[in-house]
Amino acid sequence: MIELEDVRFARGSQVIFDGVDMRFPRGQVTAVLGPSGTGKTTLLRLIGGQVRPASGRVLVDDTEVSRARRKALYALRRRMGVLFQNGALFTDLTVGENVAFPLRAHSRLDEALIRRIVLFKLEAVGLRAARDKYPAELSGGMARRAALARAMALDPEIMLYDEPFAGQDPVSMGVLLRLIRRINDALGLTSIVVTHDVSEALSIADQVIVIAGGRVIGRGSPDEVLAQRHDEPALAQFLDGAAEGPLNASDAETPLAADLGLGMAR
Amino acid sequence: MNRFIDPVARLGRLVIGGVRHAGAMALFAIELAWVLIPSWARPRDIAQQVYAAGVLSLVIILVAGGFVGLVLGLQGYNILSNFNASESLGVMVALSLVRELGPVVAALLFAGRAGSAITAEIALMKTTEQLAALEMMAVDPLRRVIGPRFWGAMISVPLLAALFSLVGIIGGYLIGVVVLGVDQASYWGQIAEQMEAWDDVGGGAIKSVAFGAVIALIAVYEGYTAEPTASGMARATTQTVVLSSLAVLGLDFVMTAFMFGA
Structure with missing residues (x-):
């Protein structure tokens, strides 16, 4: 069981997680969905102890990763397998x-x-x-599959997948989906799949968590998350892949005209 | 007003940046020191790095040493024969090489040939998440990747410097004795007679060990802290060559002043 309790994490002035709670039960595949740049990879790094939260706790079984010393952290990592975004072979x-x-x-x-x-x-x-x-x-x-074999080499109890489907053709995607599900069920793992591929994630996950803007905007079984879209416009936009919506509100704080040196005539 | 203050501010920023860089490198050196002995748990890794950094640098070192020796022979002969002292050619060539040129030129060539390669390799491993993968496999990258590379460079430099000097002395012999007709017995005899094992050879050896340590530290530090982008890698490799060259030359002056000054 992996748990995040009220985790806050910021990079410089940019807040990545603003008091986030998550639970990843053993034996299940949990898909963490969200637009690019919402801190999905950061989530895996928090669980692996490569970065520490500004506040809050990250627990893996009973070890507090966010406070663990190096030795405890390394002992924990031996029980984890990580599939990096580009394989990192x-x-x-x-x-x-x-x-x-x-x-x-x-x-x-x-x-x-x-x-x-x-x-x-x-x-x-x-x-x-x-x-x-x-x-x-x-x-x-x-x-990607070679990296998966390496991640499984020590028969881990926890598997973390960072964007496993990015840039894969439909056949390799299918192979990977089946592998992730099979490995999880055969070995009774805790699997976390971080991705922005909605349909693939929904097809294999037991539990889905959708994050955007530093908070959780949807969670539950795939069906439950699909049902929550009516209450949360950002979730609906993300799941539907709509071009317009709250998620792509411009990030610029000043109007374009000001950056172009136009207007502002007084 | 800004015209006067800006350059001062820029200078200040440069100095602060330099001090911060030096401080970060010192902290890194302390962290690295902890893993240097444990790195020997895998002697094969170190042997591989000695091969990559040292053995593969042999050609450039031997060729350069040969040419430097040839030039020293020619120049030395011209100068010494003005004083009717051409039989001292051997000792002049040998002392120049063993005390100065061997350690310094070998170190400079090594920084360009192998130091930059070490930096580029580590920086690429960082960029492609290989170092992060090691960490997540509970393998300390400092111990597994950085330590052996540090040792590889550190061990190679003194050995290469010794070979550089040796080939240089043979080069001087070829020009001086074979071509220009200096007496063979006095070429070797003067070297044997006048060179001090501890002061000259030992001094040169200490220098090249120090240069090896400095280049090794700079090369692994720049690679380990490189920005994981294409331009970041380019900057890191350039930094390694520039910083190591300057450090070697600066350190050489300081060490020479202590060893041979007054």
Whole structure:
């Protein structure tokens, strides 16, 4: 179980989260939706302890990530798998070595066993044949799946996915969707999928949280969230992908004419 | 009014920026110091970095050392023969190389060839989230990535400087003895007689160890703190070459003053 309690986070003068509460139950896939730049990646970084909130608490099981010391944090991270937005594979290592990396770093397994585990993990994402390739030789979809295999290498209890569907063709998207769901159900994980792809997220999530403007504007099962659109114009705009609405109100504080040096004649 | 104050303000900003940079680097150095010994837990990583930074710099170092030796032989012969002292050519070439040119020129070449590469590699790993991925895998990037690269550079520089001097002395020999006809026995004999193991060779060695540490620190720091953008990476690699070159030359003066001054 992962919990955020009244979390505030700001970058400079820009408030990213303004007193946000979230709960991510074990065994479920939770999709966190929101327009670009609403702090979805920041949410994952808060859970992973890479950034700390200005106030509020981030709890993973009973560990308070927002206060944890380095050792406790590293112990916690060993139980987490993170799929980064661009895969973040180590470019100097082959796919197989990438998957073996966390195993070699955190276990004393012998090489023969590591090889077997790597093959199993790669088989699970359909990349066994690509084990000797370098990341540069992979397509975007393959790289994402290789990174997924690496994230799963240590059999984590928590999986964090950062925009897993961005830039994927329909087939790799389908493969990824099925993998995320299957891995979660097979291993009883807590999965958090951060994305702005509404239909994909709604199709696999048990729970959906929609954030915009530093607060939660919708939460519940996919059906519940769809039903909440009537009460929240921003939610309706985001789910419908409407061009006009509260979400794209101009961020500029001064009128355009002032920036152009026009008008303001007194 | 602004015409007078602006340049002062700009100078002030520059100084404050410089001090802040130096302070940040010092804090980074302290953090790095903690992982330098633990980095040896994976000696293979360090060996790989010695290969990448040192062995791959061999060609440029050996060729440059050879040319510097040839030039020293020529110039030295011209000057010394005016005083009928051309038999001292060997010791002149050897001392110039071992005390000064070896450590300094090798360090400058190393900063350009390998220091910039270390910075670029770390900065790219940061830009592509590889360092963040390490952190999220509970692997300390400082210990795993930065430490071995620091050691790789630190170990390589003194060895390269020694080779630079050696090749330079052979270059001086080729020009002086083989081409210009200086007596072979006095070329080597004077070197053996007049060079002090501790003062000259030791002094040069201490210098190149210090240069190695400074270049290694600047290279890894600039890479680690690079802005994760294309222009940020470009700036970081340039900074590494500029800062290390200036640091090496400045430090060389200070160390020379302490070792050989008065």
